[in-house]
Amino acid sequence: MIEGEYLQDILDQPHALENTLAGLGTSKSLQQLVDRLKDGKFHRVVLTGMGSSFHALHPLNLDLISHGFTALMVETSELVHYKNHFFTPKTLIIAVSQSGQSAEIVRLIEMNAKRSAVIAVTNTEESALAQYANAVLLTQSGREFSVSCKTYVTALMALKWLGDVLCERDLRYSGRELKHAAPAVAAYLADWNDYVGNLVSKLNDIRHLFLVGRGPSLAAVGTGALIVKEADHFHAEGMSSAAFRHGPLEMSGPETFVLVFSGDTRTRALNRRLVDDIQQQGGCAELLGEDASTECFRLGEHGAAVRPIVEILPVQMITLALAACAGREPGRFELATKVTTTE
Template sequence: MAIDLRIIEGEYLRDLLDQPQALENTLQSLDRPKELLTLAARLQRKKFQRIVLTGMGSSFHALHPLNLQLIGHGFTAIMVETSELVHYKTRFFDPKTLIVAVSQSGQSVEMLRLAEVNGKRSSVIAVTNTPDSPLGKHATAALCTHAGQEFSVSCKTYVAALMALKWLGDILCQRDARQSRRELKHAPGAVAAYLADWKDYVHQLAERLNCARHLFLVGRGASLAAVGTGALIVKESDHFHAEGMSSAAFRHGPMEMLSEETFVVVFSGDDPTRKLNHRLLADIQQEGGRAELVGETAALNCFRLADHSSSIRPILEILPIQMITLALAARVGREPGKFERATKVTTTE
């Protein structure tokens, strides 16, 4: 299928191509503020009974890798959408709870409500792109990304948040800061190397997604960050039906939707469940379904990830889905990422 790339060469694409710089700027700014180290020391001394991880949209999905890291280290970590936390789970607001709140703007309506409901009962660690925002001012400690201004759909703020959250997790789990920085420093270059071939990927995907009307993104573990965020940005960018869920959940019903009009993206993911994800891919294809793998051994170039440590894999995993947003837009001749009903900052509950 012949497509014209000029329609997609707007602000959203510029934000996508700016992701390596956003990551580099964030990496250079990462520090270990005194307030954060104090909270980490209190956590080690068991002064907190639980860590509540909260956000909305892609900020919420970005918390999946941190959630697993904290649980793996022995902490009690709970992911809760902020909209649910402030209305239905308010008993979490007490001095024994450490809250990690993620918000690009730091001023969405849910973050304003969190500050109001919490008062000063729980200590709050903010991860935000806007340090002087209401969330930044309310927080006990903050890590700031340096992604710059973003046009609409979360992309460079999302990958920068993933980097900051990995840094935060390493601080809370008392990993060596030099090792953390060594791992994270590979992210800007790896993202730049992938994005160098974006035009080829868009053409490849525009052809591959022919006749697709339903898109499913499935994975396990830390890949749930890309699964959730990917489905969200496809809907936002392209007004195209997309669902994100665990690979296991896909077997519990959605398998019935396999057809020529359904396309499934399976994330290979980390070692513990990689074989299970590959088996799902094989089962879908055996049933005549359309599916492709995202990972280091993917068949398609656009879905193949460079072989790096698990520290930066969540950052790399979102890139092929960003290419899908461009391809879907190019297929129908619309500018991707241009909001018609939504706004960059959600101000209504």
């Protein structure tokens, strides 16, 4: 395969996670928002972003709902043009953007006009978003070449931390949980070269890829489908396992590979049954998770804080393998730009 800067970013993820964890904390401004949230001053929490920054919000969204808050995810583009009634003092906005200055974020700053309080999660301290927000959590990924990898996993980490802050959990425990992330990622990446080699033979005759999962796995499912498209110009689509059953199942066959994320224990049995059903109908499907039969799809048992972070790694391997199949350098953009500055 053709090695390049995207591969370097992938291998740099443990380092980015360590740096990010070291920098996480609380602030007086964040604590004030936590108090207002606890006192019922906010009627809803709107979680917003675009691309992988949007998909990264799934675990936090579920966490806040389970804690009793009315939380919802909205793409920033839809928020600013079609849901701007949410811009009131009764809304708490959590906005994720690695650059902190994409077209939609600039529009959000202008449209919201300080009505709703904003918590920013960004990789760029001096960005428009960081300057504007009422409170900021910084990821420490350094520069990223093109496709989101370091900034995505560190955003997941910062958002898990933020969930613990907003739900007023013991942050010493959060810190101990998140300490497992960097070593888990490093352990997986140690064998990256073998994984890519094995995947090249597995994926060589595949034309369509579906990534499906449930609950917190929707983060990796959505981000994974996005990075395959942008890194490889290869059509991958992400959706919930249940949505896949409601129609797209018809596309099963030898040219369509369905990677089913085992995920959270609550719905593992349903996800496993989907793999079985597709295989019995003559389609290609494999499980990604603790019981995966293929080594590069096998992940250890991880807690809820770390699982979403490691779940994306096999998809990163797929992006490398598909590029090798096509003789391309993965992640070198031809049309797209690192920061999307057009709405």
